[in-house]
Amino acid sequence: xxxxxxxxxxxxxxxxxxxxxxxxxxxxxxxxxxxxxxxxxxxxxxxxxxxxxxxxxxxxxxxxxxxxxxxxxxxxxxxxxxxxxxxxxxxxxxxxxxxxxxxxxxxxxxxxxxxxxxxxxxxxxxxxxxxxxxxxxxxxxxxxxxxxxxxxxxxxxxxxxxxxxxxxxxxxxxxxxxxxxxxxxxxxxxxxxxxxxxxxxxxxxxxxxxxxxxxxxxxxxxxxxxxxxxxxxxxxxxxxxxxxxxxxxxx
Amino acid sequence: xxxxxxxxxxxxxxxxxxxxxxxxxxxxxxxxxxxxxxxxxxxxxxxxxxxxxxxxxxxxxxxxxxxxxxxxxxxxxxxxxxxxxxxxxxxxxxxxxxxxxxxxxxxxxxxxxxxxxxxxxxxxxxxxxxxxxxxxxxxxxxxxxxxxxxxxxxxxxxxxxxxxxxxxxxxxxxxxxxxxxxxxxxxxxxxxxxxxxxxxxxxxxxxxxxxxxxxxxxxxxxxxxxxxxxxxxxxxxxxxxxxxxxx
Numbered sequence: 001x002x003x004x005x006x007x008x009x010x011x012x013x014x015x016x017x018x019x020x021x022x023x024x025x026x027x028x029x030x031x032x033x034x035x036x037x038x039x040x041x042x043x044x045x046x047x048x049x050x051x052x053x054x055x056x057x058x059x060x061x062x063x064x065x066x067x068x069x070x071x072x073x074x075x076x077x078x079x080x081x082x083x084x085x086x087x088x089x090x091x092x093x094x095x096x097x098x099x100x101x102x103x104x105x106x107x108x109x110x111x112x113x114x115x116x117x118x119x120x121x122x123x124x125x126x127x128x129x130x131x132x133x134x135x136x137x138x139x140x141x142x143x144x145x146x147x148x149x150x151x152x153x154x155x156x157x158x159x160x161x162x163x164x165x166x167x168x169x170x171x172x173x174x175x176x177x178x179x180x181x182x183x184x185x186x187x188x189x190x191x192x193x194x195x196x197x198x199x200x201x202x203x204x205x206x207x208x209x210x211x212x213x214x215x216x217x218x219x220x221x222x223x224x225x226x227x228x229x230x231x232x233x234x235x236x237x238x239x240x241x242x243x244x245x246x247x248x249x250x251x
Numbered sequence: 252x253x254x255x256x257x258x259x260x261x262x263x264x265x266x267x268x269x270x271x272x273x274x275x276x277x278x279x280x281x282x283x284x285x286x287x288x289x290x291x292x293x294x295x296x297x298x299x300x301x302x303x304x305x306x307x308x309x310x311x312x313x314x315x316x317x318x319x320x321x322x323x324x325x326x327x328x329x330x331x332x333x334x335x336x337x338x339x340x341x342x343x344x345x346x347x348x349x350x351x352x353x354x355x356x357x358x359x360x361x362x363x364x365x366x367x368x369x370x371x372x373x374x375x376x377x378x379x380x381x382x383x384x385x386x387x388x389x390x391x392x393x394x395x396x397x398x399x400x401x402x403x404x405x406x407x408x409x410x411x412x413x414x415x416x417x418x419x420x421x422x423x424x425x426x427x428x429x430x431x432x433x434x435x436x437x438x439x440x441x442x443x444x445x446x447x448x449x450x451x452x453x454x455x456x457x458x459x460x461x462x463x464x465x466x467x468x469x470x471x472x473x474x475x476x477x478x479x480x481x482x483x484x485x486x487x488x489x490x491x492x493x494x495x496x497x498x
Contacts, residue, residue, distance in 0.1 A: 077376035
């Protein structure tokens with residue numbers, strides 16, 4: 001479980017996140033949604049410690065993460081996996097080496113055991129016969145899946161996904177969403193997904209935090225979101241003309 | 252002034268991170284071997300070509316400026332030797348390497364920063380500064396002196412070829428010149444300078460790349476800054492080290 005209390009973050013004196021409080025539970029996919037520039041990525045990067053926060057608390061179970069030193073954070077980070085918006089695969093390494101990297105860095109397994117784990121993770125995300133390809137030889141969807149394989153290589157307790165569907169076609173996006181949901185349930189991970197894709201919201205939004213202009217604006221799940229009377233949320237959810245028509249026609 | 256001081260502070264904070272204990276030394280070793288190839292072995296070609304032609308030009312210019320019979324001919328060989336040892340193989344070669352490996356380091360690390368690969372390392376709990384920069388530092392600190400020695404030998408060889416083929420000096424005179432009044436300390440002086448310059452090139456370029464923000468344009472700018480700042484610092488430290496080591 002991850003708990004955020006009264007988080008405040010600014011850049012050059014300009015507030016980007018104000019008074020954000022939320023709890024993310026394990027075993028379900030927790031979504032952070034909002035318009036571009038609303039502060040979603042800053043929130044996610046603050047939660048994982050890539051940004052230092054000015055005020056508030058970030059708890060991982062019973063550990064106050066934002067007050068830990070580098071070594072303390074390193075321990076928690078060994079239980080994190082993260083999927084970045086652009087996949088962030090290491091260009092100079094092959095698919096196999098990318099997934100192998102955290103295993104080589106943080107485990108004392110034998111080479112055989114490590115390769116076995118790499119193949120297991122790659123199979124789990126449906127990447128077959130691509131071990132020796134470089135990231136530049138992969139499609140966008142394959143890159144995301146390899147990045148997920150790398151993120152789960154160390155059996156993380158916490159999985160973070162920043163815009164996992166950006167740049168993907170709708171069918172591949174649904175596959176990636178389904179994969180994240182399956183893995184979350186399978187390993188009882190606390191998963192936080194940043195997205196502004198409404199398809200994702202309706203597919204995997206078991207818990208949804210909507211932020212607007214750096215503030216928490218609404219909290220609920222995919223069943224509540226269509227019936228909310230929050231105007232800002234409705235402007236976001238029913239932004240496209242098809243959704244607007246369906247809403248006005250009562251469907 | 253405040254911006255300069257804050258940048259200087261950031262530079263030293265980065266160095267502190269770079270020199271912290273490695274997570275898994277065996278991975279750092281592999282990375283260092285890779286950097287020996289990318290930053291060291293791959294630079295031999297350019298050093299050989301430039302040293303050869305610089306040695307040749309130094310020989311010809313010395314010959315055409317010392318045509319007066321009171322100057323012994325062997326001074327041409329001596330001039331070529333000392334120019335290559337004292338200045339060219341360390342300072343001029345460092346300026347060339349600042350362009351080649353400095354821009355390479357800044358753009359590689361900068362691209363990793365803007366494509367979130369450095370964030371990915373940090374999330375895994377890896378000390379990204381140390382993992383990315385320390386192997387490059389070790390590789391250049393150990394390999395650039397080798398490049399300097401190669402530069403000296405090839406430069407003098409280039410001078411001998413140019414001098415004898417053009418007929419401005421005989422082979423015997425040139426070889427006598429390069430042996431005449433040889434001071435071994437000059438080689439030590441040159442190697443000490445090279446080590447300082449290698450540190451400047453690698454750390455300044457890595458600093459520019461590591462703290463880049465934005466996109467590809469900013470990576471390009473960081474790469475240019477890396478070359479410019481490294482070159483200026485090399486010239487500055489050349490004066491300081493010359494005064495300290497030769498006075």
